[in-house]
Amino acid sequence: MEIKSQHKGQKGLREKVLDAGLCTNCGACTNLCPYHTSYQDNPILIDTCDREEGRCYAFCPRTYTDLQALRQNLFNIDEFTPELGPFKGLYMTRAADPQVRRSAQHGGTVTTLLALALQEGLIDAAVVAEEGGTFLPAGVVAKTPSDLVRRARSKFVVSPNVATFNQAAKSGLEKIGVVATPCQALALAKMRLKPLPSKDSNIDKLHLVIGLFCGWALSWRELKSLLQGKMGKNSIVGLDIPPSKHHSMEVHTQNGIIEISLDEVLPSVRKACQYCYDLTAEFSDVSVGSARLPEGWEVARGWNQVIVRTQMGQELIALARSRGLLEFRDLPEGNWEKLQKASVNKKRAAIQNLVQRSGSSKDLLYLDGQDPVLRTLMG
C-alpha cells in the first residue's frame, strides 16, 4: 500500500517519519543537502526545503519500502529465507589475531573482514562508528587496518553511518565499505535501487556492507543520564548486553563489570526501534552478531555468528579463512533455530507495533502489507 501523502520530499519525511517517531537516525538523509543533519543522536532539520521529491524521502528506511523489489534486485531470490533474509550460510567465527580479539567487542570478525577488504583493495575506505568518552558515536572513515582496531567495540547509540557514507562518496573515495545496523543496511539498499532520476551516482561507490545484528539502540541523552546516575566517578570502558536470560546490561569499568537490570535500561531504548522489522541486517553482504555457546557467555563473548548473504560476502569469508585470519568452529546444535526464532519474534513485534501505531491492521506505515513474506508472518 502506497502512503497517502503526495509529498515525497522533506515535508513528507517530516510528517511520515520524524513527527511519527519512526526516525532511527541512520543518517541516510544527511549530507545530501544543507537541510538535514544529525546532532547528538538526534535527526535535525536545519531549514525547510520546498522540493516535492527528494533523496531524503526516497532513501529513508522508514518511508514506504518495497522489500520484494529490494530482494529481487539486489539478492539471489532463490537463497532468500523469510526468517533471516538472503542466506548463504551461518558460521561461527573469531579473529585469529588475539590482539584484534582483545580490542573487539566479541570475536573481532568485523574488524578482520574490513581489514582484509582494505588490504585486498576491495574497498579503499571503511565507514565505521567511533565514540569519544561520552558514548556519542560518530561515523568515521577508516583507510587502514590500524584505523579499524581502535574503533572495534560495539556502540549502543546509533551512529549515523549512512551520513558518513554520503560524505565519503562526495569526497572522492571510490570504493567504500560500510558497517551498518539493519536500518542503515536497508537505507543503503534503497539507495542502490536509485529511486530518483538523479545524476547522483554516489551509491555506485558502495562496495561492501557488513551488517550488525541489532535488537535496538539507546537514546544518547537517556543513556548518559542513566550511566551518570549509576557510575559516579567510575570510568567506563565499554558496554555489553549478554544473552537474554541474563536480562542485564554490563557496564565495563576499570574496576570491573557492573550489571544494570534491563528493566532500567529498556526505557532508554529509542522509541523508533520498536518499529524495526530486521534483527540481522538482512540487506548486507555479511551480517555479524554475538554468539551463543553451550560453554556459556564467558566463552561465547569471544565469538561471533556470521550470516553470509551475497557472493561478495562469501568470497570475503572464504579469503579470510584461507588466509587463516578467521578461526571457525562448528555451529552448536539449535543455534540456527534460535536465531531464526529471535528474528521472527522481532518481525512480529514490529508488525504489531506498526499496526498499533497506524490504527489499522492493513496499514504498516513504511512496510507493505501485501509483501509475501510479511503476509506469511502475519498469518
Add this chain to the structure above:
Amino acid sequence: MSIIALDAPGKELLLMGNEAIARGALEAGVKVCTAYPGTPSTDIIENLASVAKPMGLYVEWSINEKVALEVASAASFSGLRALCAMKQNGLNVASDYLLSLNLIGIEAGLLLVTCDDPSAHSSSTEQDSRPFAKLADLPLLEPSTSQEAKEMTKWAFALSEEMGIVCLMRGVTRTSHARGNVTLGPLPSPDGRKAWFDKTRQRNTHPVYQKHDQLHRNLIRLEEIFAASPFNQYIGPERPKALIITCGSGWLYSQEALELLGLEDAVGVLKIGTTWPLPTTMIIEKLEKTPKVLFVEEVDSFLEGNVKELAADFSGQIGPKTFFGKRSQHIPFFGEMNADRVIDALGKIFQVRYQARSPRYEAQAAEVAEKMLPSRALGFCPGCPHRASYWSIKNALQLDNRQGFATYDIGCYALGRGPAGYYLLKTGGAMGTGTGLASGFGKLASFGFDQPVVAMCGDSTFFHAAMPPLVNACYNKSNLVMVILDNSTTAMTGFQPHPGVGRNAMGEEVAPVDIEAVCRSFGAKVSVTDPFDLEGTKQKMLQALEDPVGAKVVIMRRQCQMLKGKEEKLPYQVRVNPEICIGDDCGCDRLCTRVFKCPGLMWDKKLAQARIDEVICVGCGVCADICPEKAIIKEEIR
C-alpha cells in the same frame, strides 16, 4: 558644518523641521544639547553636534534618554540653557526623571523635544507622547511648520525660564522631516557666562505636595500666557458652520482639505500651538460661535479630550455642540494624518463628495508597482554582519533541538523577527527588554521550562538599557544566552557613536568601554566571535546553549558594513560558477536565495541558478561559505 549656524539674520533658508529646532536653540543661546538617537528626532542633535565647536556648545550622545535629560538638567541648574531631544519611546525612558524634574524645577531654560512617529515608520510603537505633559503638569508646544518650529524653540527657552520649569515640545515625523522656509533670526553674541550651581539652594522634589500645588497654579498662569500666543491662531469666518481644532501637521492638512472641498467660507480652523495647558478663553470663544467641531490631530485624541473637558465646564455658556474626531470615528485612531483623512471626515459631516482621484487609482498603482518593482522582504543590507550572526544562531538552535528561541530589543537586529533573521525573534519590545525577558525565562526550569533562550542585544542598546537586566540575570542565577551584536555603532539611527566606539558626539577620542570586560565583571561567562566565522560562531553558540549554569554572553563583533564599506574596499570578488551550481535541484533547493537571502544574491529563473548582483554585492564572501556545492566562488581582491 551644518547651515543652521549661518550668521545671516533675515536670510531665508529651506530647513527641515529638526534643523529649524536646532537653529531656534542656537538663536536662543543654548549651551548644552543631549540626546539618545531615535528617529525622527536624531538630526536635531546631529546638526547641533556638527556646529558644537564653532558655536561653543557641549553636545553629547547620552547612553539613554533618562541620562540625557539628567545631563541637560545639570546644565540648566548651572545657569546654561539646555536642550534634550528624543523620540516617543525615549520619553518613556526619561519619564522617570521627568516626573521628578517637574517638581524640582529648573534654572536656565530647559527644552525637552520629543518627536513622535505616527504610523511607526521607524518605531516599535505608535505612541503619543503628549499625555506626559498633562501627567507632569508641564507646558507643551506643537509646531506646525519649520518656521514655527524655530520660533517656538526659541520662545520655549524664555518660557521655561520665566516659569522655572522644563518646557516640552512635540514634533511628529512630518514636522521633523519636512522642509519649509525659515527666516533666520540673529544669533546671540557669546555672553561668556560662567556655569555655576548655587549650593545654597537644594534642588529636589520637596516639599512634594506644595510643589505639586505650585505646578497646578503654574498651569493657570500658562493659560494666560498661551491665550496671547501667536502660535494659536484662527482662520475662517466669524461664525463658521463647523470648526476644525487642530495642531501640528494637522493644520496644513486641514487648510488643504478645506480648499479642495471649497469649504473655506463655511469652516474655520483653530490652530493650537500651545496644546497643554489649552488657551481656554480663546477656545471657549470659538466654540460659542459654531455648532460643530472636528478635531484633526495625530496619534491620540489629546486635543479632542481636553477640549471636551473644557466644553463640559463651559456647557452653560457655549450650549450643546456636536463633536467629530477619533471618538466618532470620523478620524482614524491610528496612522499618520493626511489631507485625505480630513477630506473624508469633512465629506461625511457636510455630505460633500470629493474625489481627488479615481477610486481605482490605488488598485491601478499597486498593479503597476507590482510589475515594475521587485518584491523585497524587509532585510539586512548586503554584507551585514547580523545576517551571518543570525545564520549561525539559527543553526545552533536547530542543532540544540530543544525549541530554543530569541528575545530582542530595538535596533536593526529587530528585523530578525522576519525572514532576515530566520524568524528567530519571538518576543521583545523596548530597549533592553530582550535580556530582561530572557532573565525571566531562564528562571523557569523549576516549572519544567526546558527551552534555551537567547537574548539578542545591540552594542548601543547594551549601554542604553541591557546592562541592568544582565546584572539581574547574573545576580539571580538565571540561565540564558545573551548575544551582543557588536557592530561598533548605533546603526539603525545613522551611525551615531556610543561608549564602546572610542569617539563621542563632539568627535573626541575617548577610551572605549570594553563590553567584554563589563560583562565579565558582572559574572557572566563571555566569549567573543567574528560572525563571518560561521562555524566558530555556531560552536560558541552551541557551547553557550549547552552550558546549563548562569548567564552566558556571546559577543558577535564585526563593524557595520555601511561604515566598513566607506573605509575599506571590497574584500572579495564573488561569483557563481554555473558549472557547479545545482540551483533548485535536490541537494540545494536554492539555499542562498531562498533561505540565506542576502539581497546581493539573485535567482536567475531562466538558468535556474543563483547569480551575484554585482551592483549591490559588497564582497563579504559569506555566501561562498554557506553554498553546499561550493559553487559560489570568492576571490580576494588585491
